[in-house]
Amino acid sequence: MFSIFKNKWNGVIVTTLKGISQVMLIENAVSGFMILAAITIASYSLGIVAFLSSLIGTLIGKIGGANDESINQGLFGYNSVLAGMALSLFLTGNNRWLIALAAAAIAAFVTAAMMHFMRQTNIPILTFPYIILTWFLLLTTYRFVSLNISPTLKPQSLSNWTLDIEGEINWVDGIANGIGQIFFLDYTPSSVLFFIALFWAGWRMGLYAIVGNVAALLTAYGLGGEYSLIFAGLYGYNAILAILAVSAVFKGNSRYGLLTGIIAACLTVPITASIDTWLMPLGLPPLTMPFVLSSWIFLAARKIMPQI
Structure with missing residues (x-):
């Protein structure tokens, strides 16, 4: 019984790493581990968010009964990785980690929805789910006090814009x-x-x-x-x-x-x-x-x- 559980858990880890590698359109757990290591040496907190986000997306795909091939390829992980990392960086406050991981979960559902909508076109969804979800959540910060956008993302008026080529x-x-x-x-x-x-x-x-x-x-x-x-x-x-x-x-x-x-x-x-x-x-x-x-x-x- 223990060996069965261990094999299943190992399978989840491998798929989670593939989810990270799929950000760069790769289906390779070793490459995914290298990418995770690269993120972690730059920022251990971002590395943790990236891993947990991919894991969350993968588990939601499995629990939801998605196609095994899509899950095993890491296709339910990469949008979650990007959404989790983006929101952990572009939001402020102690609750941004929770919001980032919640967004990683939502990204898995948006991924599934986009797979359905674009099935007939035979065109890959790429990172579109992460983009739309991240933009929508960042815009909600102007309406909810519990969500705070990073001061680095400041609205700018085009009337005062000048091109700096220095x-x-x-x-x-x-x-x-x-x-x-x-x-x-x-x-x-x-x-x-x-x-x-x-x-x-x-x-x-x-x-x-x-x-x-x-x-x-x-x-x-x-x-x-x-x-x-x-x-x-x-x-x-x-x-x-x-x-x-x-x-x-x-x-x-x-x-x-x-x-x-x-x-x-x-x-x-x-x-x-x-x-x-x-x-x-x-x-x-x-x-x-x-x-x-x-x-x-x-x-x-x-x-x-x-x-x-």
């Missing part, structure tokens, strides 16, 4: 921070571990991440973006996810998958700038919506033009 050029920081910002981090040792986790899952994953990140850096720089944003990785992380989705994970029989992925990565840059501008009066971050929109465009277009 700053130091540091391409190395841009490459490192791009992958780190997927998990809201700008800590170089963590970024190195993230790259190792990708290469562990497959050399193409690691190489494509570098190519997508560099493509985004050059695009943002060429368009005259703010240096501080470019080299903080805020134009890179969506590009990395987009090229992984379009060129590697959902490539299908595409002949020009890598080229399409590079274009998708570059497209995330103006989309990021646009969404960031739209959200400035609300004080909300763009999160991974640029990645979702860019990837959806090319994955949907591939239904009509399968070679792209």
Whole structure:
């Protein structure tokens, strides 16, 4: 009896780690452990939130009777991970940990709902559940005293906006921070571990991440973006996810998958700038919506033009 329970628990841990790895579109428990370690060395509290969030999402999927294949792939964990981490960072107060874990649970239900709504399209839901849930919960802070938004997320008036293109050029920081910002981090040792986790899952994953990140850096720089944003990785992380989705994970029989992925990565840059501008009066971050929109465009277009 004990051995049966132990095997089941081990299975849950493995699936939980896969849920963490799925944030970067990987189904690999070892990569998930590396990613968790990278988060934890930057912030042990964020590491705990990431693990518990993935565990909560996984358990809700199991208890709810979701498809075993989806659960075992970690597909009920990654949106919970991002929602839990985002809200633990973007809220203040002692109750933010409880709210973050509650959001991780809700993210599992939103994930299931989105899977149902998009089933007929055969287009992956990606991180859309986490984005919508996080935006909605952050906006509730203006109506409830028990929820307090971080002072770093301040609404700004577009009428007073000026573009600041001053700053130091540091391409190395841009490459490192791009992958780190997927998990809201700008800590170089963590970024190195993230790259190792990708290469562990497959050399193409690691190489494509570098190519997508560099493509985004050059695009943002060429368009005259703010240096501080470019080299903080805020134009890179969506590009990395987009090229992984379009060129590697959902490539299908595409002949020009890598080229399409590079274009998708570059497209995330103006989309990021646009969404960031739209959200400035609300004080909300763009999160991974640029990645979702860019990837959806090319994955949907591939239904009509399968070679792209």
